[in-house]
Amino acid sequence: MEAKGVDMGDYQEAYKGYDLEVCVEQVMTGVKSHFRVLKGDEVAVDWRLVHIDGYWPTEHKAAEAALKAAREAVDRELQS
Numbered sequence: 739m740e741a742k743g744v745d746m747g748d749y750q751e752a753y754k755g756y757d758l759e760v761c762v763e764q765v766m767t768g769v770k771s772h773f774r775v776l777k778g779d780e781v782a783v784d785w786r787l788v789h790i791d792g793y794w795p796t797e798h799k800a801a802e803a804a805l806k807a808a809r810e811a812v813d814r815e816l817q818s
Contacts, residue, residue, distance in 0.1 A: 748762075751805055756816065758774075759774050759776065760808070762797050762801050769790065771788040773804040
């Protein structure tokens, strides 16, 4: 996982030929996290919210949870 761009909370990672993008945002109730999956410039999986229950995550933990969800989406939905 590496930081993407100049905004805090934006991360990216390459996985099985796809680019995973993660956005972590601070909200009044804690942290929320989204991911999407790209194949080149094409969106393979559009932005999805990752529900984080059971603990108050740090930004890094929220990003890790979103990347895990993105990897699972690639494995489940895009790999044949």
